[in-house]
Amino acid sequence: MTILILSSLLIIGLILLMAETLFIPGTTVVGVLGLLISLAGVAYAFLTFPANIAWWITAIATVLNIAAVVYSFQSGVWQKLTLKNALEGGVFDGRTKGLEKGMEGKAISDLKPIGKGLFGDSIFEVKSESGFISVDSIITIMKIENNQILVK
Template identity: 30%
Template sequence: MTALIIVLLILLGVLLLLLEFLVIPGVTLAAIGGVLMIGGGIYLAYDHYGNTIGHITVLATIIFCGISLALALKSNTWNKIMLKAEVDSKVDKLEEEKVKPGDQGICISRLAPMGKIKVNKTVVEAKSTGAYIDEKSKVEVIGIMDKVVIVKPI
């Protein structure tokens, strides 16, 4: 009966560690429980059967963990739950010919401190110099830094 308990503890411990490595991100109770179960199984093997069987149990557990991890990574099981979406969108670039420092526009949304403005019939994302600027307020472009239009209230 003790041998069955040892085997079950080690099997459940390895299963929890595989779940931790391949499914659950971070260090969670699954990893802690898996390590404790494997440790408990090895402790029971040493305690009930002596050093020889304990050493064999440790060796068998290490081999079983390695084989289980290799099979889990090699199999197509994880392809079923894997994220396969591709991001093919791109960030809209500011056409620098359309918006220049000194141009004036109007706020389409509140700038707190980021928002949308309309300058030269073009709607762009803008950043205020620090003050909140209400919707429908007139603004002036004072610069463009890293494709972000910087404005101040008029």
């Protein structure tokens, strides 16, 4: 019965450590729980076996736990879980290119205070500085900042 309890504690601790690194990385709760259960198994070994056998059990448990963690990191799971792409856009991505302050256009929807404005041949989302502007009104660009076109 002693061997069953000891092996159960050590195997459950090992499984939880591997589960942390292979299946649910980043939570640390499962890994810490696995480490605590493994330590409980080592403590149980020292309580029930002579010291020299308990030290052997400790050494074997330590080697197996380290080997399991190293294997888990080398298995390639982390490569499948990591982000490899980056976003290319930024705050200013050229959406308002060709527009400048003072340029006149036409409201093609009601601006309440945001709507659509026509400048040249292009339609842009604009924001009214003065509140509501009705459709087909002439609008003037007052400011362009952070891809936002403020009109009056």
